[in-house]
Amino acid sequence: MKIGIDKIGFYAPHLYVDMNKLAVARDVEPAKFTIGIGQEKMAIAPITQDAVTLAANAAFGILDASDKEKIDYVIFGTESGVDNSKSAAVYVHGLLGLNPHARCVEVKQACYGATAAIQMAKGHIALNPESKVLVLGSDIARYGLHTGGESTQGAGAVALLISADPKIMVLEDQNSLYTDDIMDFWRPIYSDKAYVDGKFSNEQYILFFNKVWEDYKEKTGFGLKDFEAICYHLPYTKMGLKALRTVLDQGTEEDKDRLLANYEFSKTYNKNIGNIYTGSLYLSLLSLLDLKEDLEAGSRIGLYSYGSGAVGEFFSGILEANYREHLYVNQHTELFESRREVSVEEYEVIFSETLPTDGTNVELEIDHDPAVICLAGVNGHSRQYINKLR
Numbered sequence: 001m002k003i004g005i006d007k008i009g010f011y012a013p014h015l016y017v018d019m020n021k022l023a024v025a026r027d028v029e030p031a032k033f034t035i036g037i038g039q040e041k042m043a044i045a046p047i048t049q050d051a052v053t054l055a056a057n058a059a060f061g062i063l064d065a066s067d068k069e070k071i072d073y074v075i076f077g078t079e080s081g082v083d084n085s086k087s088a089a090v091y092v093h094g095l096l097g098l099n100p101h102a103r104c105v106e107v108k109q110a111c112y113g114a115t116a117a118i119q120m121a122k123g124h125i126a127l128n129p130e131s132k133v134l135v136l137g138s139d140i141a142r143y144g145l146h147t148g149g150e151s152t153q154g155a156g157a158v159a160l161l162i163s164a165d166p167k168i169m170v171l172e173d174q175n176s177l178y179t180d181d182i183m184d185f186w187r188p189i190y191s192d193k194a195y196v197d198g199k200f201s202n203e204q205y206i207l208f209f210n211k212v213w214e215d216y217k218e219k220t221g222f223g224l225k226d227f228e229a230i231c232y233h234l235p236y237t238k239m240g241l242k243a244l245r246t247v248l249d250q251g252t253e254e255d256k257d258r259l260l261a262n263y264e265f266s267k268t269y270n271k272n273i274g275n276i277y278t279g280s281l282y283l284s285l286l287s288l289l290d291l292k293e294d295l296e297a298g299s300r301i302g303l304y305s306y307g308s309g310a311v312g313e314f315f316s317g318i319l320e321a322n323y324r325e326h327l328y329v330n331q332h333t334e335l336f337e338s339r340r341e342v343s344v345e346e347y348e349v350i351f352s353e354t355l356p357t358d359g360t361n362v363e364l365e366i367d368h369d370p371a372v373i374c375l376a377g378v379n380g381h382s383r384q385y386i387n388k389l390r
């Protein structure tokens with residue numbers, strides 16, 4: 001049975017900060033952020049957007065009435081969960097008006113969560129070929145103002161509809177996994193900001209990539225020549241390039257040129273959004289599919305997922321015939337074009353605005369947020385979400 005990605009969409013908040021200006025404000029050479037890190041714009045989440053609303057907005061853009069009826073499983077990958085008990089998937093299920101005969105859960109393993117969700121979805125579809133699974137990867141990456149990780153923050157969500165006979169990409173069965181208990185990046189439950197050993201995390205990302213790539217090659221007999229492109233989890237866009245460069249000498253000049261050229265397409269959305277943790281790899285895939293217009297059906301795309309802590313996975317997919325007809329390129333172009341730049345000072349104010357943690361009720365101003373689905377406040381310790389169209 002062919003199982004894979006039937007639809008894919010994303011959402012990012014309507015605000016961003018320019019990385020050149022952030023660099024100047026932090027007394028850093030702008031080229032360090034734009035070339036050394038590889039980021040141009042960083043999405044900023046207003047207080048009216050959280051992991052739930054970002055994901056709901058991403059899914060809202062792609063689901064039709066038939067999908068809503070057929071989805072019987074919502075799997076929400078996130079490391080920015082809003083509740084230690086209730087899953088973010090249940091909120092999204094309600095906000096989108098999905099079929100009540102559905103299972104909703106949240107999964108966590110840093111940026112690897114959405115990949116775990118996709119593999120769970122594949123198993124579910126194999127047993128229930130008629131069903132569709134909504135996989136969500138949604139996060140707000142926060143390290144803190146004036147920290148080493150600040151330039152690698154971001155916010156956004158990707159929604160993937162996984163089904164049998166998918167219209168965009170069939171996910172192949174071969175994969176390679178690697179887990180090791182390391183402390184490269186983590187976020188204790190009492191903190192709304194991540195802790196990170198930056199240099200160590202970079203090393204481990206590459207080490208895990210080499211482990212899963214070598215194992216994958218041994219299992220499948222595939223090499224660089226078999227891939228049209230390789231997409232990476234992109235905490236910042238230079239990271240995937242560093243990993244790719246470690247294996248390029250395994251291929252011909254042609255392989256090298258093709259993979260480097262396609263890497264450029266696969267990083268474009270990410271360099272304008274920043275790290276969105278769980279959704280990052282799929283944002284990169286979406287960037288490649290939307291922007292590389294002559295990518296042929298039948299092409300094999302490699303996917304490297306990495307979640308700190310850490311779990312890595314390499315797997316692959318094959319593009320289906322007429323896949324371009326099922327992309328939402330115009331919707332995504334519009335999203336990028338309608339964003340508003342904020343100054344570094346405004347970003348600092350927005351970043352510092354947090355919800356009360358002492359039980360105080362709060363009503364938020366949602367008129368300034370163009371998103372369809374927003375967080376409207378907190379009442380009785382309960383987040384109040386609004387779908388403006390329902």
Ligand code: HMG
Binds near residue numbers: 035112
């Ligand atoms: P840093 O200390 O600010 O930067 O940390 P640096 O000194 O390492 O410089 C970065 C690059 O800029 C270097 O290039 C410099 O040479 C270059 P490289 O040698 O690495 O190729 N540079 C310049 N280039 C051009 N012109 C200049 C210039 N100056 C310097 N003038 C770091 C950077 C990414 C470590 C930091 O921002 C950080 O800690 N970020 C957060 C952690 C992170 O993103 N880790 C990535 C791997 S772990 C991962 O992906 C998982 C994660 O997504 C979490 C999850 O799983 O949930 C993070």
